[in-house]
Amino acid sequence: MRVPLIAGLVGAGLLLALFGKYWPATSWTVLPRAELVAKAKLVSAHFGLDASDWKASTSPSIYQSLAHYQQANPNDANARAVSPLSLRIKLSKNGKTAEVGFDSAGLPVYWRAPEEFKGQQKFPSDDAAADAAFRYMAGPQAANFEARERSMGDEDREEDYTWNMPAPPHSDVRQRIKVVTQKAVVQTAERKAYAGSGDEDSDTGDDAGYWDVFSGIYGLLCSGGAVIIIGIYVLWLVRRTVNHKFPIRMAGVCLAIMIARVVGDWDFGTLFTAFFTGAMFVCLTAVGRGISVTARPKWMSLEQTCLLAPVGKSTGESLLAGLLFSPLLAALPFLVAACGLFHSSWVLPHNAEVLYSRWPMLDTVNAAKFAYLLGFFGFGMPAFARMIRKRWLRWMIVLPVGALFFADMTRVISGAIGAPLTAGAATMAVLWYVYAHFDLLAVLTVQVSSALLLSGIMLGQKGQISWGIFIVLAVLAVVAWWCRKRGEAVAEGDPLAANPAISGFRAEREKLKAEFSLARRAQQDMLPQTPPEIPGYTIAASCTPSLEVGGDLYDFLKLPDGRIGIGVADVSGKGVPAALYMTLTKGLLASVSRDSSNVSQVVEEVNRHLHSVTRKKVFVTMALGFLDAEKRVLECVRAGHNPVVWRQTAKEATTLVAPGGLGLGITAGRVFGTQLKVAEMALEDGDAVVFYSDGIPEAMNKDLEQFGEERLVSAVERTDRMDAAAARDSILGAVHDFLDGVHQQDDITLVVLRVGSSN
């Protein structure tokens, strides 16, 4: 923790020294939001609209080229008289909206009446109404404007008026007031300042620059990626590969807020964005953890945090490192602006709008661009590392791409594009350090806490104190401390962790976890990916281990006599030992069935081999059926396994087929052969045969009740007329509903064979 601590102190020092000098808004006046809302209603009353009981929402904007001009020409008094920061207040009631804008000095700069505003006709003519509006907007500067120009609007009943104020000597700031009237009532009035080469015809508050191109490209990339990932996640949820209650609840809250917005016309925009971002974030994490196998340890503590279970030392350390690094990250753009390489640079944090925010904390977190970071470090870099093996080549490409990528997040404004690129490269270096030494949670923490820090400082500089920001930072610190403490307490009870000889225990453990997920994938890949295509039948299978790896398996065999073998087996015990015997069993079954089409012979042979290696403590149970597709005969044996469910749809009968048989590997004696019986099933159209492992009947819910054979039988009976895949999903769905969130205690395997054409 020494490096983060030093980084934190250095960063805090830099921030204190540089912030005031390179943040232009230090000289801007920022009035309290509530005061401006009250003033907006006065302005609206002035233009003849009584909006006293209308709802207000605010959106601040910063006119960047003007701000930049001010910073570059500190002696231009004319430029100082106008303000780049403006606040628009939207007044709304019953679907009607009016807008009032203020500059940072609190002077009205914008008025827009609601649609088809008739108002009170106070003036005899359009000209008189426009002149009055002009005087109102221009204030004491009215004399500096040139005579008005008048032009007819597009429709002949609308009148446009323009007043220009040319740039005075030694300045490059022009102003313009525009008024539109209709039937002697002012519809819009706007006062605007233009600096340097600022686009006069641009009606938007923000000028387009390379920033917008940057963020446009990333925004597109990120949102595209995010949509795909959310899609994958939802698919996993539906197919029950993941079982997360938390994100579903979060989505529920999103929906509730959305409904409240639509139905109640409540302004919950910020809250909605916060929850939406959160929900998206959980999806990204779940999918990222699932697909990015090699980088998976880096996702671990983030995932735990997303599931609201942030325990463990690594989580605490990641949070702490993130918090400690945040002043340095926040200070970097200021350092670049101050370094002297780039003339007249300054910093406009992308969350500067927080100055007029209703919920500064939420707005800051919303603007923290999590998706960028997750995309870059969580998905992009690991994928890249797989594609390009040569380290130097990788860095040659990553460095410029990263510098461009992070330039957008730093917002060093300068004439030279080198400034933002340098800041971007520096930001990437710090984030990379944090990622490499900690994990994704640390990267996200450093990002969000540096944004919160900047917001807090910006607000504090204007005499506003945001308790929300302080509380969040304090809570982060407390959680970090608690996790670390708890993690240590856990580690103390662990003889491995307490042993000083085993250093890097955590890294070792995370490596093991990555190994395990590789093992899981290897094991899953070993099972047939697609069932065999048998004309007149459909087959579907599924196998979900309860731990990373499991002892269940299913397989389809091509027998020498042309029949098809369908097998489900279950190794006693769980986890790695079971998984090893599972692979052995699968191999034995495959090799024995190449030479024999006799179902008892195959099973006896597998038993003999298993008994010679399992040292008695491990046994395997198996249900194996050999299907003659044309004669529609299924020969079944049951080696200590659960009975097979045979649904005879036409007869409306369901049988548990349980011929005698011992588990495999228990005894090599004659008794195995004498006990083993073969059941012969004559299948008819519409019949289903269901093989499964004991994970299904023994699935236990939170009331310690087992799913049982009766529920299984009725679940099978409900699938009449479904093809095999639909039947499988329906039966698994029944088990899943029964478990109701309880994690499955045993591996669950299911194979469904349905007689009937595949369409």
Add this chain to the structure above:
Amino acid sequence: MANPFSIHKSEEQGLVVLSLEGYLDAHTAPEFEKAVETEYEAGRVRLVVECSRLTYISSAGLGVFMSFIDEIRGAGGDIKICGLAPKVFQVFDILGFSALFDIVPDLPAAVQRYEDAPVKET
């Protein structure tokens, strides 16, 4: 979920009776294994496992019965199982244990079985 499991040892007419209670699964199987091992090493090989209060048995629990039976029978002893609840019996039966072990209704029946057939013939 805490799955309590306990073993109670007693003697009945020269036989060692191990009464199992609760959940016999992968977590608790080592305890049972140790108990059987202790008896075997002390030369007490005529065992009765009494299961009337056993509520659940997993494959790991069944594995314990399997792993000692050959040695115990080799030493002239046996494991007789009694008092199985229907659900637990089903687990033994599915695996085919009724063909390998003497499974009887209760303790007196187990004692009687030792007199009739000291070692089950398979």
